Amino acid sequence: MPINFLLIGRPEDTGWRRILRQALTPLGVLETVSEADAGERIAQYRCHAIVIIDATVIENVPELVSRLRRQCPESRIVVATASPTWQRARDAFRAGAVDYIRKSWDSKEMLNAMREILSRSLSDEMEAMEER
Amino acid sequence: MPKATILFTDNDPDFLKTRAEFLEEEGYLVIPAANPTEARRKLELGGIDLAIVDIRLENDDDERDTSGLTLAKKVARTVPKIILTGYPAYQAVREALGPAQDGLPPAVDFVAKQEGPEALLAAIRRALSASERRQAGISVAEEAEVPGIRVQAQRKMWPLIGAFASLILGAAMGFGAVVTGNPWLFLGALFFIVLMVVGLVVGTSME
Numbered sequence: 201m202p203i204n205f206l207l208i209g210r211p212e213d214t215g216w217r218r219i220l221r222q223a224l225t226p227l228g229v230l231e232t233v234s235e236a237d238a239g240e241r242i243a244q245y246r247c248h249a250i251v252i253i254d255a256t257v258i259e260n261v262p263e264l265v266s267r268l269r270r271q272c273p274e275s276r277i278v279v280a281t282a283s284p285t286w287q288r289a290r291d292a293f294r295a296g297a298v299d300y301i302r303k304s305w306d307s308k309e310m311l312n313a314m315r316e317i318l319s320r321s322l323s324d325e326m327e328a329m330e331e332r
Numbered sequence: 333m334p335k336a337t338i339l340f341t342d343n344d345p346d347f348l349k350t351r352a353e354f355l356e357e358e359g360y361l362v363i364p365a366a367n368p369t370e371a372r373r374k375l376e377l378g379g380i381d382l383a384i385v386d387i388r389l390e391n392d393d394d395e396r397d398t399s400g401l402t403l404a405k406k407v408a409r410t411v412p413k414i415i416l417t418g419y420p421a422y423q424a425v426r427e428a429l430g431p432a433q434d435g436l437p438p439a440v441d442f443v444a445k446q447e448g449p450e451a452l453l454a455a456i457r458r459a460l461s462a463s464e465r466r467q468a469g470i471s472v473a474e475e476a477e478v479p480g481i482r483v484q485a486q487r488k489m490w491p492l493i494g495a496f497a498s499l500i501l502g503a504a505m506g507f508g509a510v511v512t513g514n515p516w517l518f519l520g521a522l523f524f525i526v527l528m529v530v531g532l533v534v535g536t537s538m539e
Binding site: 301320 | 430432442
């Protein structure tokens, strides 16, 4: 069964989003929403397995992470940024993110990063996918 | 009685002494450790509520020295740990607060030495409070279940008590009906037998 990914970021099709979609194709389906529409989309849909927050375009990342955690405690939240700092990384983890990663423009690198997160937090699903 | 017992691991004796004094003034019992071996031994002895671990425990000038993180990942996994460092970096935060292979992050928080003693104190309070909530979460659930079971048992008891009382009354009336031949006593006995059956059915069918 494909894994459902949700990207919260710019609604328009950015270069990084294309790379991310390409990277995630072997694993599942990527859906994108803006920060304003994220709450409504999550309420309509069952919780996504992995929610990726594009920190570059989100004003208050820890607040969004906390909100998503309350709404969907089973979703794994990953924060991706082009310019990581240790304070922002700490704030994201304190709010409940499972990882804080540097955005890569290499789809293989992004795929490996996602595989690593999945292998840590969704090992059962990965095993089932590999069996298929 | 101290608020909590904290293992403080740092290879800088002056820094360790200053911070230990500060935390003792705040009511904590501080157990110092100057290196990974000493920290491991003290952690394995037990009785530690929280551990504060410096990242560079062997050589402050060596960027590759992550002995504190290794210690946090491998030793006493159930003891909450705060990573303290003079060289904060995003990758170090990821290693400290991101989950390890067993799903548990090596540490519960990350503090830079430059942030001062108050930031460390705030992190200690948060970590201990979260740890207490986790422990209380189990006992609260247990406490919530016991009265529930009691109430359920009491609810189940009443129909059975009613059935037993109906049996006594029905038997007495039935005996009276046989002896006297009074049809009203016979009807009364019949009524209590029906009531007993209802009580038994209700009492035994309650979950």
